[in-house]
Amino acid sequence: MRKAILTICGAVLLAASLAGCCMKHEWAEATCTEPKKCVKCGETEGVANGHKWKAATCTTPKTCETCGKTEGEALGHKWVDRTLEKPKTCSVCGATEGKPIAFKEVVFPIFDANNYKSILFLPETIVCTDVDRAVMDIYDYSQKQVKQINLNPAGREPRSFDYEVCLPTVTKYDGLIITTDVDEEKNCTISFYDQRGEELATVKKKIAIPDGAWLEDRAPAEKRYLRFYANTDSWLSSVKPRLVIDCETWTEIPVEDCPPVPWFSNNDFAAVSDIVYCDKYCMAWSLDWKKMYYVHPKYYSIKAEYDDLSSFNRAGFAMVSKDGVSYDIIDTDLNVVAEGIMKGTFGRVSYHGENIFCLPENKKLHFYSIE
Ligand SMILES: [Zn+2]
Ligand SMILES: [Zn+2]
Ligand SMILES: [Zn+2]
Structure with missing residues (x-):
């Protein structure tokens, strides 16, 4: 009889454990996704905690x-x-x-910026040109002179030479320097230098140009084909250059092989100019040259109007003025990022390469860097 009872109890226990009831549950705490649960029998209590x-x-x-x-x-x-x-x-x-944004005046303790008619900042050098003295002085950024190029080695009169300092992105070079010289027989000498003033090539050719004219370069085609005109030539797009040099080989190519250069044609503005470091706009001048605009690069619709404005610098800033006296810094969305930061009293603000702008004040040149 005792055995029978035990057997029955065993049967009850077995049945109970099959139904999920053990003698002593071993509970695992509820988790985010599982309720409290017995690890032995799987019985659960309550609900999951939720995350x-x-x-x-x-x-x-x-x-x-x-x-x-x-x-x-x-x-x-x-x-x-x-x-x-x-x-x-x-x-x-x-x-x-x-x-x-870092804004500071750039000063030249070593040389006097006002001795030059033009100063351009290239990635490695500062190129300073004085047409009256016919010299181009090239300084590095520690303001040590690295080269002087004589723009009129033959000492000719009247002026028969010209020069161009190309900012990066104008040609495939980081600042190409071009000089031209024409003698009485119309023999033209065109020299090309890198930004440190090292000669890359010289091309000599007799070119029929008007008496007293000099040879100047105009916007290259596809950043590669350097186009030369007499300074007296019309700027109409139909006028062919007098000489085209391929700057990959430094050789002449037939003028008719030169690819076309996109050309401004619009009666609403006196002139329109590309902006090197911003392809969202072009710069445009009103017909009376008194107002300036940023315009759509293709359709020339006006995006902003100022008394005076500059091109955008490498860092994406420009200087603008509504009254020609007080200047603001703007970004390429035309938002003012600094108001009334500079005062100008004479002349227009201009972009001088890299991150540098120039604003003349009382006929003295002041250079400012914004980056
Ligand atoms: Zn259990
Ligand atoms: Zn969770
Ligand atoms: Zn945040």
Whole structure:
């Protein structure tokens, strides 16, 4: 009888364990996705905890604080453009990137900028030209002179020479220097130099140009074919150059083989000019030359009007003025990033290569760098 009872009890126990009831459950705590559960028999109690979601931030997606599961993607920073005071800053989390805009006057302790008619800043050198003295002085950025090019070696009269300093992106070179010279017999000498004044090539050719004219280069075709005209030649697009040099081989190509150069034709403006470091606009002058505009590069619709404006620099800034006195810095979206930062009293602001602008004040040249 005792045995029978034991057997019955065994049967009850077996039945109970089959139904999920053990003598002592071993509970595993509930997780985000599973309720409290016995590891031995699988019985559950209550419900899963559910994820404890932490909202997405700029850099992390929506995340469960308990198990680390994520959903979706990080929101990304909401950047506010840098200013003179602050670097690029996220308006949500305050993260920053880069540096504030740097604005400073560039001075030349070693040489007097006012001794030159033109100063252009190339990636490695500063090219200073004085047409009256017929010299081109080339300095490096420590303002040490690295070369002098004599623009009129034969000492001819009247003026028979010309020069061009090409900013990067105008040709395939980082600053190509071109000089031309014409003698009484119309023998033309055209020399090409790199930005340090090292001669790359010289081409000599007799070219029929009007008496007293000199040879000048105009916008190259496809950044490769350098086009030369007499300075008296019309700027109409139908007028063919007098000489075309391929700057990959430094040899002449037939004028008729020179690819066409896109040409401004519009009756609303006196002139339109490309902007080297910004293809969103061209610069345009009103018919009376008193107003300036940024215009659409193809359709010439006006995007902004100023009394005076510059080209954009390498860092994407330009100088503009509504009254010709007080100058603002703008970015390529035409947002003002610094107001009234410079005063001009005479002449127009101009871009001088790299990140440099020049604004004459009381006939003295002042150079400013914005980057
Ligand atoms: Zn159990
Ligand atoms: Zn979770
Ligand atoms: Zn952020």
